[in-house]
Amino acid sequence: MxxxxxxxxxxxxxxxxxxxxxxDKSISHRSLMFGALAIGKTNVFGMLEGEDVLATAKAMRALGAHVERDDQGVWHIEGRGIGGLCEPEDVLDMGNSGTSARLLMGILGSHPITTFMTGDASLRKRPMGRVANPLAEMGTQVHCRSGQRLPLMVQGAETPMPIRYKLPMASAQVKSCILLAGLNTPGETTVIETEHTRDHTELMLRHFGAEVRVTQTEEGRETTIVGQPELKAADVHVxxxxxxxxxxxxxxxxxxxxxxxxxxxxxxxxxxxxxxxxxxxxxxxxxxxxxxxxxxxxxxxxxxxxxxxxxxxxxxxxxxxxxxxxxxxxxxxxxxxxxxxxxxxxxxxxxxxxxxxxxxxxxxxxxxxxxxxxxxxxxxxxxxxxxxxxxxxxxxxxxxxxxxxxxxxxxxxxxxxxxxxxxxxxxxxxxxxxxxxxxxx
The missing domain is CATH 3.65.10.10 (Enolpyruvate transferase domain)
Incomplete structure (x- = not known):
């Protein structure tokens, strides 16, 4: 077709x-997500306004954040704080964006709400088991169609559990998903990777006030997030x-x-x-x-x-x-x-x-x-x-x-x-x- x-x-x-x-598409996605989880107003300058990022903006609005663009092209996000997202009234359509889908699954995984998610024909072919499996260890229930693909339902954990997880593949999206689930999880959540992947999530979480530690051990590169911080709004120049x-x-x-x-x-x-x-x-x-x-x-x-x-x-x-x-x-x-x-x-x-x-x-x-x-x-x-x-x-x-x-x-x-x-x-x-x-x- x-x-x-x-x-x-x-x-x-x-x-x-x-x-x-x-x-930058990766940073644009994260600006919207982290701004929605922060307290106060985040201003984003130079954000990519492609269809993938606009799908993320629409999803964050559906989850209760106030997201708007002014006439000068600056985006403003009024956040709801860690754990403050609300259950959306409709299915979240993530378009073509695997980044949006996988990172958002992590955020939703430690919110006690139920969310339905889909995407376009291409995204519906992409594997989601690689994030659903570690989320299950944290207490999240993810129900996918055959092949662990979209559309799917995320039932967030009432009492999420921190985990220590070694990535089976080099994937910044999987790493980010787990770290973002760890944001609303008490204790410390750790991801171990044997191959370094992009670290936008770690850098930007620190920019918003989270405590993220990175150490090199015999197992690999360990990234640990301390759960339930108060993220504070921070301007982002993309x-x-x-x-x-x-x-x-x-x-x-x-x-x-x-x-x-x-x-x-x-x-x-x-x-x-x-x-x-x-x-x-x-x-x-x-x-x-x-x-x-x-x-x-x-x-x-x-x-x-x-x-x-x-x-x-x-x-x-x-x-x-x-x-x-x-x-x-x-x-x-x-x-x-x-x-x-x-x-x-x-x-x-x-x-x-x-x-x-x-x-x-x-x-x-x-x-x-x-x-x-x-x-x-x-x-x-x-x-x-x-x-x-x-x-x-x-x-x-x-x-x-x-x-x-x-x-x-x-x-x-x-x-x-x-x-x-x-x-x-x-x-x-x-x-x-x-x-x-x-x-x-």
Whole structure:
């Protein structure tokens, strides 16, 4: 099944200008959730207003928080305090957002209320057992349809119990879900991870006044939250999303003569694997004006067209760039030699089976690649990427944007189906890129 909304990207000249990338999606979600759990008014500047984040805003309103946007684009959240959310009158529709669904399940898991949750066709295929299982240990009852998928019901624990939980997979969403359940749980809740994942939840909870401890032990990295704090409203300046910034970055790298400036990009060390990898491939990327905003490292990026070479990307880097492998595969298509990407099993359970979607799209555009259970090998050719394919995106915004970027530098146009999925994370992507010299329509 596809929508009628398709876009085609045709070969373009060099890209020039300044790109103001939308706000970080992960931080935007958390700003709304934590603001709703805090006492007082939280003001959020630069929040991403894509469909995923708007679904979170709607859900927090349904749970009793006052959430509004003013005429200047600043969002204001009047919180209800830890444990103060109310039972919603209707089903919460989380759209396409796995982050919203899984983090909210954690918050709801330690509230003594019953909540029903659903999502779009893509989200309803994604596994929720990975968060339902640890929540059950805390006393939460989660009733899912077959395969532990949405729609589901969360029956919050009357007397939640703190747990010590070792993650079976590297997942910031699962870690965050458990920590957020621990917010309204007496005592200390601890999550142990053997691979570091993004730490936006820990940084932002501290910003709102929670006590979060992180220690390195023989078991791994232990993150502990002290339950039942009083979160206090705190203003949030959302940095630009590093995942979204990766699309114009790669577009500039593979289009001869291009030079782009991307101000205010979040450079969290648990999220910046794509930029480390691209620089290893020979990318000319400079970080300027490095600074810290709301606990998050931020920098301005200057990106210039570069001759890329194939490399092996180690599996241990995957948690810091799991969302960026689709666009990395496009960069690899234009690199000299072979790029080997390992540790990609998590891509099978994203908005789509991203690993297969990327491999199929590359083949449709004449790129030689090999797909394994958890790896992708791309044979690059700097001057001979044919393009010309029609890409089935499976309603996945990152697949759509990645192949539109390919079309900017390939020999023939690339068409993507269901391009409206882009609005979940990067509204006006096509308009912004066209303003820099791309030809998308």
């Amino acid at each position: 596809t929508s009628d909304n398709s876009l085609s990207s045709t070969p373009s000249s060099s890209l020039k200008g300044t790109v103001k990338v939308p706000g 940095p630009s999303d590093p995942s979204s910034a990766a699309f114009p970055t790669v577009a500039a790298l593979i289009n001869e003569g291009s030079e782009l400036r991307l101000p205010g990009i979040g450079m969290n060390p648990h999220r910046n694997g794509i930029y480390i990898t691209l620089k290893e491939m020979g990318a000319d990327i400079t970080l300027e004006n490095e600074r810290t905003e709301a606990g998050e490292p931020v920098a301005d990026l200057v990106v210039r067209a570069s001759k890329l070479k194939g490399i092996t990307v180690p599996a241990e880097r995957a948690p810091s760039m799991i969302d960026e492998y689709p666009i990395l595969a496009i960069a690899a298509s234009f690199a000299e030699g072979k790029t080997i990407m390992e540790g990609l099993g998590e891509l099978r359970v994203k908005e789509s089976d991203r690993l297969s979607a990327v491999a199929n799209g590359l083949k449709a555009c004449g790129v030689t690649c090999e797909e394994g259970d958890d790896y992708l090998i791309v044979e690059g050719s700097p001057t001979d990427v044919k393009g010309g394919g029609t890409i089935t995106t499976h309603f996945d915004h990152r697949i759509a944007m990645s192949f539109l970027v390919m079309g900017m530098a390939a020999k023939e146009p690339v068409k993507v189906l269901d391009a409206d999925a882009i609005d979940t994370s990067f509204p006006d992507f096509a308009k912004l890129m066209n303003g820099l010299g791309a030809q998308i329509g």
